Amino acid sequence: xxxxxxxxxxxxxxxxxxxxxxxxxxxxxxxxxxxxxxxxxxxxxxxxxxxxxxxxxxxxxxxxxxxxxxxxxxxxxxxxxxxxxxxxxxxxxxxxxxxxxxxxxxxxxxxxxxxxxxxxxxxxxxxxxxxxxxxxxxxxxxxxxxxxxxxxxxxxxxxxxxxxxxxxxxxxxxxxxxxxxxxxxxxxxxxxxxxxxxxxxxxxxxxxxxxxxxxxxxxxxxxxxxxxxxxxxxxxxxxxxxxxxxxxxxxxxxxxxxxxxxxxxxxxxxxxxxxxxxxxxxxxxxxxxxxxxxxxxxxxxxxxxxxxxxxxxxxxxxxxxxxxxxxxxxxxxxxxxxxxxxxxxxxxxxxxxxxxxxxxxxxxxxxxxxxxxxxxxxxxxxxxx
Amino acid sequence: xxxxxxxxxxxxxxxxxxxxxxxxxxxxxxxxxxxxxxxxxxxxxxxxxxxxxxxxxxxxxxxxx
Amino acid sequence: xxxxxxxxxxxxxxxxxxxxxxxxxxxxxxxxxxxxxxxxxxxxxxxxxxxxxxxxxxxxxxxxxxxxxxxxxxxxxxxxxxxxxxxxxxxxxxxxxxxxxxxxxxxxxxxxxxxxxxxxxxxxxxxxxxxxxxxxxxxxxxxxxxxxxxxxxxxxxxxxxxxxxxxxxxxxxxxxxxxxxxxxxxxxxxxxxxxxxxxxxxxxxxxxxxxxxxxxxxxxxxxxxxxxxxxxxxxxxxxxxxxxxxxxxxxxxxxxxxxxxxxxxxxxxxxxxxxxxxxxxxxxxxxxxxxxxxxxxxxxxxxxxxxxxxxxxxxxxxxxxxxxxxxxxxxxxxxxxxxxxxxxxxxxx
Numbered sequence: 161x162x163x164x165x166x167x168x169x170x171x172x173x174x175x176x177x178x179x180x181x182x183x184x185x186x187x188x189x190x191x192x193x194x195x196x197x198x199x200x201x202x203x204x205x206x207x208x209x210x211x212x213x214x215x216x217x218x219x220x221x222x223x224x225x226x227x228x229x230x231x232x233x234x235x236x237x238x239x240x241x242x243x244x245x246x247x248x249x250x251x252x253x254x255x256x257x258x259x260x261x262x263x264x265x266x267x268x269x270x271x272x273x274x275x276x277x278x279x280x281x282x283x284x285x286x287x288x289x290x291x292x293x294x295x296x297x298x299x300x301x302x303x304x305x306x307x308x309x310x311x312x313x314x315x316x317x318x319x320x321x322x323x324x325x326x327x328x329x330x331x332x333x334x335x336x337x338x339x340x341x342x343x344x345x346x347x348x349x350x351x352x353x354x355x356x357x358x359x360x361x362x363x364x365x366x367x368x369x370x371x372x373x374x375x376x377x378x379x380x381x382x383x384x385x386x387x388x389x390x391x392x393x394x395x396x397x398x399x400x401x402x403x404x405x406x407x408x409x410x411x412x413x414x415x416x417x418x419x420x421x422x423x424x425x426x427x428x429x430x431x432x433x434x435x436x437x438x439x440x441x442x443x444x445x446x447x448x449x450x451x452x453x454x455x456x457x458x459x460x461x462x463x464x465x466x467x468x469x470x471x472x473x474x475x476x477x478x479x480x481x482x483x484x485x486x487x488x489x490x491x492x493x494x495x496x497x498x499x500x501x502x503x504x505x506x507x508x509x510x511x512x513x514x515x516x517x518x519x520x521x522x523x524x525x526x527x528x529x530x531x532x533x534x535x536x537x538x539x540x541x542x543x544x545x
Numbered sequence: 546x547x548x549x550x551x552x553x554x555x556x557x558x559x560x561x562x563x564x565x566x567x568x569x570x571x572x573x574x575x576x577x578x579x580x581x582x583x584x585x586x587x588x589x590x591x592x593x594x595x596x597x598x599x600x601x602x603x604x605x606x607x608x609x610x
Numbered sequence: 611x612x613x614x615x616x617x618x619x620x621x622x623x624x625x626x627x628x629x630x631x632x633x634x635x636x637x638x639x640x641x642x643x644x645x646x647x648x649x650x651x652x653x654x655x656x657x658x659x660x661x662x663x664x665x666x667x668x669x670x671x672x673x674x675x676x677x678x679x680x681x682x683x684x685x686x687x688x689x690x691x692x693x694x695x696x697x698x699x700x701x702x703x704x705x706x707x708x709x710x711x712x713x714x715x716x717x718x719x720x721x722x723x724x725x726x727x728x729x730x731x732x733x734x735x736x737x738x739x740x741x742x743x744x745x746x747x748x749x750x751x752x753x754x755x756x757x758x759x760x761x762x763x764x765x766x767x768x769x770x771x772x773x774x775x776x777x778x779x780x781x782x783x784x785x786x787x788x789x790x791x792x793x794x795x796x797x798x799x800x801x802x803x804x805x806x807x808x809x810x811x812x813x814x815x816x817x818x819x820x821x822x823x824x825x826x827x828x829x830x831x832x833x834x835x836x837x838x839x840x841x842x843x844x845x846x847x848x849x850x851x852x853x854x855x856x857x858x859x860x861x862x863x864x865x866x867x868x869x870x871x872x873x874x875x876x877x878x879x880x881x882x883x884x885x886x887x888x889x890x891x892x893x894x895x896x897x898x899x900x901x902x903x904x905x906x907x908x909x910x911x912x913x914x915x916x917x918x919x920x921x922x923x924x925x926x927x928x929x930x931x932x933x934x935x936x937x938x939x940x941x942x943x944x945x946x947x948x949x950x951x952x953x954x955x956x957x958x959x
Contacts, residue, residue: 161556161557162576163576163588163593164556166597167597167600171604172600172601172604175603175604175605176600176603176604179603179604179606251581279581279582280564280581280582280583281581281582282564282582283582302581305580305581305585306580306581308567308583308585309564309567309580309581309582309583312564312566312567312583363578363580363585366578366585366586367585367586392600393596396596396599396600396603399603415596416596417589417592417595417596418588418589418590418592418593418596419578419586419587419588419589420586425567425568425585425586427567427568427569428567428568428585431567
């Protein structure tokens with residue numbers, strides 16, 4: 161697979177890891193957050209943490225759209241889907257996300273709701289065209305990568321005069337969330353956050369470019385290296401971050417230069433700007449209210465806005481109080497620090513948001529990293545000694 | 546290349562129809578970054594080579610160290 | 611299938627006709643359907659005897675029995691259909707005990723409106739598969755349900771087989787140090803079926819690996835005998851589910867090597883497109899064997915000499931592990947291979 165296999169060469173990865181170990185100052189620790197779930201997945205899938213020296217640690221960030229969707233939004237979608245004539249289209253990831261009282265879209269489907277999994281917004285549009293007697297609602301979630309496809313579906317629906325298509329918009333924004341992690345007053349409550357730099361998103365950055373990271377790299381003096389999703393991309397980005405920290409730099413660097421430019425995909429940005437505007441505030445599961453952290457449809461498209469069209473209400477719903485997802489998403493705690501992890505909360509019975517999607521920090525640790533727990537404690541002990 | 550901003554993409558004998566409505570100037574032979582059925586970006590072959598060269602260079606230093 | 615047909619009736623219009631409720635009502639129409647499609651396709655004396663059951667002599671020794679249901683969608687996929695799958699799947703369940711397959715049963719639950727032509731195609735390929743395997747379908751049943759109560763056709767089967775003397779394969783028999791052998795490339799069936807699923811459609815020349823494995827198993831048993839601890843066919847849930855099942859039943863762990871697992875480039879590419887892990891993708895003509903170390907080479911050589919095991923590979927070993935983890939060495943490090951949670955769905959990010 162061209163442009164894929166070359167970036168999965170384990171021998172090169174090991175040699176770069178050796179370079180990281182040689183450069184990393186043994187007198188200090190390095191904490192880097194990979195914001196994006198795709199990176200969390202790559203790190204777990206290829207076992208990259210095994211390669212890193214004990215004093216270079218990865219913190220799994222909140223960049224998993226399924227994980228940060230608040231329970232109330234799931235409840236609202238389930239309530240909508242249970243209404244007659246409604247067909248709710250959704251990406252597969254959302255089906256198992258737990259709502260309140262053990263509910264989920266999968267269970268709502270079993271109870272008779274017309275909920276269909278789609279691979280692309282185009283599939284949802286096709287369903288709307290084919291079944292004009294149904295109200296087809298696309299449950300739109302995701303970061304800057306899935307927003308342009310939603311915008312295009314809306315554009316096509318308008319062009320085709322499809323009156324039975326609408327969007328339940330839950331699109332969220334990466335830079336706002338990163339900033340929230342760095343400056344939220346919650347951080348003080350949850351504990352001192354220790355992040356020395358960020359591995360910046362791959363696909364998100366193809367759309368928004370590297371420019372939006374300049375602001376907080378400067379303001380918070382944290383280096384950012386935008387990286388591709390393959391293991392060599394990630395390990396090279398970590399090397400670049402270690403160099404920046406050692407040099408006292410806090411720049412935005414672009415490891416994924418084969419697909420990411422400074423300004424990003426301006427065509428996609430323009431499509432998004434045509435149809436969406438900022439929400440003043442939006443709840444992120446685990447992070448709480450994030451100012452300007454999400455998008456909604458512009459008022460002129462109210463007819464296509466499922467929230468308005470069906471007078472949807474988002475009930476207030478609370479996570480399990482013992483769930484540590486908030487602290488884990490901010491990098492203050494590790495999955496294994498949570499009392500629920502691996503006891504009542506497993507990938508088959510997820511309680512908190514981080515366990516829900518395969519890319520959530522807890523699910524990734526549960527699926528790929530559990531066995532590492534004991535070995536890692538020994539490693540860390542040795543490093544300290 | 547297909548009508549309506551659609552294109553057929555192929556990877557090791559597997560092909561799929563995706564939308565190219567979000568990017569300009571797609572030509573047969575281009576490599577694309579795909580997400581939920583849409584192409585988000587084109588892969589720049591020169592930059593891809595340069596990145597690999599940088600990776601190999603870093604790896605060689607790791608080897609020496 | 612106790613229909614004895616004597617009176618003249620209009621011939622079953624296999625080319626254009628459809629199954630209706632009368633074909634399950636126990637009347638002449640049902641007899642005609644059974645005669646015109648199933649007897650013709652399965653063609654053996656047991657069925658032609660027209661009894662409600664079939665009698666056969668029981669050989670000495672230990673027998674195995676299995677039952678299985680088939681609801682695959684779509685019914686026809688590259689490399690097979692629900693019919694071939696039902697025969698191969700049942701034979702493989704028998705063969706995983708090291709047993710020689712003897713007899714099959716098949717029960718059909720058909721949705722009203724299902725085309726005769728499709729039913730005939732399915733029955734014909736079942737007949738061919740069972741003859742090829744030497745395991746005749748000797749009894750069966752037909753039911754028709756109203757439209758919407760089934761998805762075309764569902765098939766359930768049962769099979770019996772005879773275990774060779776001295777062989778006792780058990781799911782709790784894996785011991786630390788045992789070798790883990792996979793008979794060939796993984797994920798072919800799942801990818802072939804998914805390529806035809808609505809909304810996922812993609813083009814590939816991958817065909818299902820659906821195949822009857824009893825011949826391969828016979829060669830393995832001849833080479834390894836009682837040193838074969840156990841065998842499994844990694845169907846739904848793929849290799850990942852099978853290894854985890856064995857690990858928890860035998861109270862052991864596994865350590866496998868990702869680079870050694872046979873995987874076709876097209877399957878890898880399809881999984882890349884869909885965001886799937888090939889270890890979770892279904893197989894219908896592959897087996898996983900846990901073999902005592904002293905016979906691993908002999909069993910592997912016997913497998914490679916068989917057409918269905920030509921790509922067989924030793925992929926790892928059983929290790930002592932109270933957690934029953936399946937650990938895998940990757941190109942960069944290591945990770946756990948877990949069961950799949952819920953249904954396998956494409957990831958969006």
